[in-house]
Amino acid sequence: MFEARHTMDAPTTASADKGTSGGNGGGGWFTPRQEPAPADGDQGASDGRRLAAMRPVGRPTTPQDEPAQEADRRTPPTTPAAQERISPSVQAPRGAAAHASQAPGGAAPQTSYQGAPYAPGRPEPEPAGGAAQPVSGAPQPAYGSPRPAYGTPQPESVPAPRGPERTPSPIPPDAVLIRRTMAEVGPVADKVTSYFYALLFVRHPELRQLFPAAMDTQRDRLLRALLTAAEHIDNTEVLVAYLQNLGRGHRKYGTRPEHYPAVGECLIGSLSRYASGSWDAETEAAWVRAYTTISQVMIDAAAADELLAPAWWYAEVVSHDLRTPDVAVVTVRPDQPYPFLAGQYTSLETPWWPRIWRHYSFASAPRSDGLLSFHVKAVPAGWVSNALVHRARPGDIIRLGPPAGSMTVDHTTDSGLLCLGGGTGIAPIKALVEDVAEHGERRPVEVFYGARTDHDLYDIDTMLRLQQSHPWLAVRPVVDQQAHLQLPDVVREYGPWNEYDAYLSGPPGMIRSGVDALRDIGIPSDRIRHDSVEELVTAGD
Ligand SMILES: NC(=O)C1=CN([C@@H]2O[C@H](COP(=O)(O)OP(=O)(O)OC[C@H]3O[C@@H](n4cnc5c(N)ncnc54)[C@H](O)[C@@H]3O)[C@@H](O)[C@H]2O)C=CC1
Numbered sequence: 001m002f003e004a005r006h007t008m009d010a011p012t013t014a015s016a017d018k019g020t021s022g023g024n025g026g027g028g029w030f031t032p033r034q035e036p037a038p039a040d041g042d043q044g045a046s047d048g049r050r051l052a053a054m055r056p057v058g059r060p061t062t063p064q065d066e067p068a069q070e071a072d073r074r075t076p077p078t079t080p081a082a083q084e085r086i087s088p089s090v091q092a093p094r095g096a097a098a099h100a101s102q103a104p105g106g107a108a109p110q111t112s113y114q115g116a117p118y119a120p121g122r123p124e125p126e127p128a129g130g131a132a133q134p135v136s137g138a139p140q141p142a143y144g145s146p147r148p149a150y151g152t153p154q155p156e157s158v159p160a161p162r163g164p165e166r167t168p169s170p171i172p173p174d175a176v177l178i179r180r181t182m183a184e185v186g187p188v189a190d191k192v193t194s195y196f197y198a199l200l201f202v203r204h205p206e207l208r209q210l211f212p213a214a215m216d217t218q219r220d221r222l223l224r225a226l227l228t229a230a231e232h233i234d235n236t237e238v239l240v241a242y243l244q245n246l247g248r249g250h251r252k253y254g255t256r257p258e259h260y261p262a263v264g265e266c267l268i269g270s271l272s273r274y275a276s277g278s279w280d281a282e283t284e285a286a287w288v289r290a291y292t293t294i295s296q297v298m299i300d301a302a303a304a305d306e307l308l309a310p311a312w313w314y315a316e317v318v319s320h321d322l323r324t325p326d327v328a329v330v331t332v333r334p335d336q337p338y339p340f341l342a343g344q345y346t347s348l349e350t351p352w353w354p355r356i357w358r359h360y361s362f363a364s365a366p367r368s369d370g371l372l373s374f375h376v377k378a379v380p381a382g383w384v385s386n387a388l389v390h391r392a393r394p395g396d397i398i399r400l401g402p403p404a405g406s407m408t409v410d411h412t413t414d415s416g417l418l419c420l421g422g423g424t425g426i427a428p429i430k431a432l433v434e435d436v437a438e439h440g441e442r443r444p445v446e447v448f449y450g451a452r453t454d455h456d457l458y459d460i461d462t463m464l465r466l467q468q469s470h471p472w473l474a475v476r477p478v479v480d481q482q483a484h485l486q487l488p489d490v491v492r493e494y495g496p497w498n499e500y501d502a503y504l505s506g507p508p509g510m511i512r513s514g515v516d517a518l519r520d521i522g523i524p525s526d527r528i529r530h531d532s533v534e535e536l537v538t539a540g541d
Contacts, residue, residue, distance in 0.1 A: 174286035175234040181283060182231055184275040196223050196270035204262040210253055212355040226267055230290045240297060245404050247298030249347065251311035252357070252401045255302070260295040267291060305402070312349075313338055313400045317392050318371065323458035326378040327424065328389040329363065331371050332398060340366060340403035342435035343428050343503070345531065347401035348374070350387045357401060358384040361505065361531075363427035365434035372400075375427040375459070407503055407529045409435050415501045416444035418523075420514050422487055422506025423451060426459050429505055433466055433473060442472045446494070450478045450487030450506065486510070488517035497523055504530040 185192045197215065201208045225246055232239045268287055272279045315332035322328050340346070342365035347357040360374040378389035392398075409417070409432055417436065421429035426449050436445055451457045456479075463475045478490045487510055491497075502523050504514045511530050518528050 173234065174289055175231075177283045177286040178230050178233060178290055180278050181271055181275040181287070182227065184278050185271060188274050192270050192274045193223055195273060196266050199266040199269050200262065203266065207259060207262060210255070210259070210355075212353070214356075222263070223267070223270075226263070226291070226294065229294045230287070233290045233293070239294075243294055243297040244301035247301035248305040248309075248402055249404065250298065251302050251305060252347070252349075252399070253355075254311075257299045260299065264288070264291045264295065309402060310336070312402075315372065315398050315400050317394050317396045317398065319394060320392055322389070324455065326389060327456075327458050328376050328378075328392075329373055329459075330376055330388055330392060331373045332400075333371055334400060337370060338372060338400065338403070340372075341408045342366070342431035343408040344403045344405040345428070346372075346403050348384070348388075349399040349401075350384055350392065351397060352387045352391060353383045356384055361405075361425075361428035362403075362431050365431050365438055373427075375424040377424045405531055407505070407531055408432075409439075410501065411439055411441070413501075414441065414443045415527075416446065416497075416499055418491070418497050418500040418502045418518075419445065419447045420487055420491065420502070420504045420506065420510070421447065421449050422510040423456065425504075425506030425510070426463070427505070429503065430459065430462065430466070432503060433463075433470075436472075437466070437470055444500075445470075445473045446500070447473065447475045448478055448487055448491055449475060450480060450490075450510065452480055454479055486513065488514040492517060492521055495521060497521060500527070502528045504528070 229239060229243055229246070232242070268284060268291075271287060272284065275283070314335040315338075316335075317330060318333050319331040320328055321331075340362060342362065345359050345361040347359050349355065349357045360376065363373040363375050364371075374388075376385055376388040378386045407428060417432065419429045419432060421427075429447055429449075433445055433447065436443060447463065449457065449460065449463060457477050460475075460477055467473045467475045476490070476494075478485065478487050480486050487506070491514075497518070500523070502518050504511045504518075506514075515525075515528055515530070519525065
């Protein structure tokens with residue numbers, strides 16, 4: 001159960017050198033707070049023009065682009081300088097110009113499918129993003145590389161130094177400017193978030209329906225995702241994979257390319273307001289470039305995915321097994337084949353909380369009958385988890401997003417697997433064990449299964465049965481005895497682990513301390529896998 005992962009929908013799976021920092025230090029992106037909507041005409045009001053040019057590259061303007069144009073009309077550039085800033089990006093080449101869409105958590109027009117008849121042959125979802133967006137097979141733009149855009153003085157326009165004593169000051173790379181903004185807004189992250197969504201919904205009320213009715217724990221997912229991406233703008237490898245996942249994951253919300261300019265406009269509006277101490281034309285240009293790149297990768301990934309997979313799957317609950325008063329094993333049958341890999345997770349929406357999606361790891365390797373299982377623990381104030389544990393019954397219909405995550409087994413090696421599963425984090429570990437078994441490999445697999453009490457080892461019988469069937473598997477339950485003995489500590493007492501790849505799944509604290517412990521005992525970071533801690537941080541629901 002992966003309830004807690006939160007933020008963008010596309011939690012990344014990380015090797016240990018990524019994703020354990022738990023955020024950017026800004027503190028509070030996940031902390032909901034209600035702020036009054038901003039007064040219109042505020043500083044942010046000029047942002048429409050800044051992002052005016054943010055339109056899907058290579059895509060002709062269509063009536064669907066109207067909302068963005070509307071914003072532009074409402075806030076025309078007031079100065080020649082502003083005019084000038086806009087024009088370059090209008091004509092900028094692919095990758096340099098603007099915008100793409102993001103689409104927030106909107107949800108597909110699903111009103112209420114609760115109680116709807118199970119319909120295996122349901123119509124395909126309306127194509128997201130419009131067919132006009134070509135699928136890009138082209139290389140991704142070079143992140144962080146200088147490119148012409150809006151507001152940024154081009155190298156040729158930088159005045160030459162006049163005397164020998166003057167050295168030309170280098171144009172700061174975008175990443176530096178972006179991180180400077182992030183550092184400034186970090187302490188007021190809540191305000192940035194509130195202002196961003198207020199701007200978005202005031203200026204683009206048509207986008208409100210893409211988000212859940214209650215925007216508390218979920219409301220900053222979009223912004224958080226964008227800021228995370230921007231912060232890593234100079235880390236192409238991580239960023240592209242992350243954004244492609246994010247773009248694919250946003251199809252289920254009903255995100256369309258034409259939504260991206262609106263989001264970009266409000267992003268800049270909010271950042272410029274709360275980073276006013278360091279905000280200048282160069283900074284704005286850096287953000288525009290970053291957002292342009294981010295959104296284009298997302299749009300391209302969504303368009304490519306549209307050719308391959310539905311935006312979401314319906315799935316019928318076929319069994320519901322309450323293992324403890326608050327943990328259930330929920331098994332569902334998707335309405336069409338659902339390809340995934342053991343160790344991955346999906347996003348899940350219940351009919352009781354429309355447009356609220358939570359992440360859950362698959363608790364089994366792919367099965368021949370196509371069924372999928374999840375281990376769900378009802379957490380306090382957890383809407384989705386409580387609904388799944390206490391309300392869901394066979395016959396209920398849920399929706400699933402696409403599979404994600406790379407905490408999967410590398411079948412090209414015969415390294416052992418060292419697995420730490422804490423609480424419901426045992427679910428994907430069980431899937432990994434089944435995967436190894438199905439591949440007929442006899443590589444050693446050592447599972448440490450942690451729980452607070454004996455009673456919380458709700459899946460120990462299954463794990464011990466697997467151990468009986470597979471001589472290469474060892475399962476060690478670890479009950480932490482009021483925190484005297486925590487799961488990661490126990491692993492140190494075994495080993496050596498130098499021939500093992502490590503997999504961690506469980507609460508964020510366990511993953512953090514587990515990664516530390518494993519590094520301490522000499523396992524290199526690139527052999528330690530876990531889902532993004534950032535995604536796990538908020539045990540929302
Ligand atoms: N792919 C993944 O990483 C998955 C993660 N999860 C997450 O796992 C969590 C499970 O929650 P519960 O069952 O309530 O777990 P829990 O809070 O009962 O803890 C489970 C185990 O982790 C250990 N642990 C917890 N915090 C620790 C810390 N700071 N340092 C060291 N060890 C620690 C406990 O001692 C216990 O052995 C949820 O947050 C869920 O989102 C669930 C499924 C998959």
